[in-house]
Amino acid sequence: MLKVPEHQVAGHIASDGKLGPLVDDQGRFFKPLQGDSRGEHEAKFYESFTSNKKVPYHIRRYFPVCHGTQLVEASDGSGKLPHLVLDDVVSVYSNPSVMDVKIGSRTWYLDVSEEYFKKCIKKDRQTTTVSLGFRVSGFKIFDHQESSFWRAEKKLVLGYNADGARLALRKFVSSNSPADSNLTPNCAFASEVYGGSNGILAQLLELKDWFEIQTLYHFNSCSILMIYENESILMKEGDDAPEARAEVKLVDFAHVLDGNGVIDHNFLGGLCSFIKFIKDILQSVDKRDETDTSLLENGR
Amino acid sequence: MQLKAPEHQVAGHIAKDGKPGPLVDDKGRFFKPLQGDSRGEIEVKFYESFSSNTEVPEHIRRYFPVYHGTQAVEGSDGAAMIVLENLLADFSKPSVMDVKMGTRTWYPEASEEYIQKCLKKDTGTTTVSAGFRISGFEVFDHKESSFWKPERKLLRGLNVDGARLTLRKFVSSNSLSDIGSKPDSAFASSVYGSSHGILTQLLELKNWFENQTLYHFNSCSILMVYENESILKGNDDDDARPQVKLVDFAHVLDGNGVIDHNFLGGLCSFINFIRDILQSPNESAES
Numbered sequence: 001m002l003k004v005p006e007h008q009v010a011g012h013i014a015s016d017g018k019l020g021p022l023v024d025d026q027g028r029f030f031k032p033l034q035g036d037s038r039g040e041h042e043a044k045f046y047e048s049f050t051s052n053k054k055v056p057y058h059i060r061r062y063f064p065v066c067h068g069t070q071l072v073e074a075s076d077g078s079g080k081l082p083h084l085v086l087d088d089v090v091s092v093y094s095n096p097s098v099m100d101v102k103i104g105s106r107t108w109y110l111d112v113s114e115e116y117f118k119k120c121i122k123k124d125r126q127t128t129t130v131s132l133g134f135r136v137s138g139f140k141i142f143d144h145q146e147s148s149f150w151r152a153e154k155k156l157v158l159g160y161n162a163d164g165a166r167l168a169l170r171k172f173v174s175s176n177s178p179a180d181s182n183l184t185p186n187c188a189f190a191s192e193v194y195g196g197s198n199g200i201l202a203q204l205l206e207l208k209d210w211f212e213i214q215t216l217y218h219f220n221s222c223s224i225l226m227i228y229e230n231e232s233i234l235m236k237e238g239d240d241a242p243e244a245r246a247e248v249k250l251v252d253f254a255h256v257l258d259g260n261g262v263i264d265h266n267f268l269g270g271l272c273s274f275i276k277f278i279k280d281i282l283q284s285v286d287k288r289d290e291t292d293t294s295l296l297e298n299g300r
Numbered sequence: 301m302q303l304k305a306p307e308h309q310v311a312g313h314i315a316k317d318g319k320p321g322p323l324v325d326d327k328g329r330f331f332k333p334l335q336g337d338s339r340g341e342i343e344v345k346f347y348e349s350f351s352s353n354t355e356v357p358e359h360i361r362r363y364f365p366v367y368h369g370t371q372a373v374e375g376s377d378g379a380a381m382i383v384l385e386n387l388l389a390d391f392s393k394p395s396v397m398d399v400k401m402g403t404r405t406w407y408p409e410a411s412e413e414y415i416q417k418c419l420k421k422d423t424g425t426t427t428v429s430a431g432f433r434i435s436g437f438e439v440f441d442h443k444e445s446s447f448w449k450p451e452r453k454l455l456r457g458l459n460v461d462g463a464r465l466t467l468r469k470f471v472s473s474n475s476l477s478d479i480g481s482k483p484d485s486a487f488a489s490s491v492y493g494s495s496h497g498i499l500t501q502l503l504e505l506k507n508w509f510e511n512q513t514l515y516h517f518n519s520c521s522i523l524m525v526y527e528n529e530s531i532l533k534g535n536d537d538d539d540a541r542p543q544v545k546l547v548d549f550a551h552v553l554d555g556n557g558v559i560d561h562n563f564l565g566g567l568c569s570f571i572n573f574i575r576d577i578l579q580s581p582n583e584s585a586e587s
Contacts, residue, residue: 105403105404105561105562105565106403106404109428110423110428110429125408130408131408131558132558132561133558133561133562133565162556162557162558212568212571212572213572215572260460261460261464261576262429262430262431262460262569262572263431263568263569263572265403265430265431265565265566265568265569266403266431266565268564268565268568268569269403269431269561269562269564269565269566269568270561270565272510272559272561272564272565273558273559273561275510276510276511276513276558276559280557
């Protein structure tokens, strides 16, 4: 039985008879190959990537596993359509907080139509893409007070400036109510999710090392998906408590091109900027914890 | 004070049609005319800010020209000029290359007209495709015993392979005006490689750019310079003294807490081109 995925934060959503992705109960994600060549293009990328010997083994963990294409009953009732079959990256989580960040200071590339170029550059300039080298596309977090998921409003997200993006990244790892816009995010999970030897920052740095030398692909308009298990962190008691299991995944390969001997400097620049934002949050949390500790020690 | 036009200007404005160009004196100073439409002001503001900015690490200052304030100069209608260190003063036979860094030369705060002009140029050159473009160069041809400078038109039409070839030619000894000959990359290891070569310096700059949020170096260039005299003499003591300098700060803006991801992306791409040449000096083109 196929159903609409619960944790989709960006991209097309299969609701109200629209065409969108579906998931099964075996941990698989079915992405419809769209009418234009983008779907085919994405399928071609996965084919190439899966069998490309030049991709280092330790980098593969950052990409969804692809199982080819399959004819599946489309979500809009239009009959059996070819779908890309991927591993559902959130299926291993029970209450995942998810954020989609489009990386790069431009989403267009050479050889696109004038129309597509104009559309992209307009959006790039209106959002933080040009100024920061990335933009938050969408996110949702598990609100423990409400015991439900809170999803950031799409319009708001696209209207973010640098401070908005910063705030969203803080909210993403906070435990206080996301719905209350007057609350300062407490960044309660920042060190667990962003920090640590297996946290988001460590993974982003590993990706950065690869992007400094890989000339295989240019990941135009790709996103980084950040996921972590929200359930376990708050229930943590004792040494055998489950971890946040924060993960970074690259997704959306409809516009990937050959690298042709040049590194993906567009993605890399944006990635470095994103890394700096994460680092800044971790530093401010460390400082705050230090101050708290010294206040405690001074008997206040 | 005797002022004359600099010998090895490879990019940027030159004295033409009564408009002033840059000048040098015999005391190691370079005089740059203040450009109209606020660009000159921005450049002066940058140099003033940079010279006194305590957040700039000491080891990074070597990559920037020393600033000596502004001065009105005779013969230029009393117009003010920026006084800088003449970067080529200590070289007798320098090969020089100017590389404009970044995947875009425009920035959001610029006028719409300027943005469109830049976009056109960026998409037509290696700026969009490679993250940098070669603005100009002059190289000493050891076979011909003379300096060679390409036509500006040639540079504008360079594609990625052309840029790669040009970077090899920059460190080659064989005849350059003969387009058919394959560059021998004879000086690649002493200019690009070596413990204090171009690559090492670029990597040090890269480390700073990964963290610095002070300035956004829109449309800035990296200047690469090295000495041919010592190579001619075959002296082991006197090395090529390769140097990297950042120049042209007419469009620098405040970083505002964000790293200069545009410059950094281009710089990383440029570093990769240099590395490729060091790793395979005998190929004139990538397959």
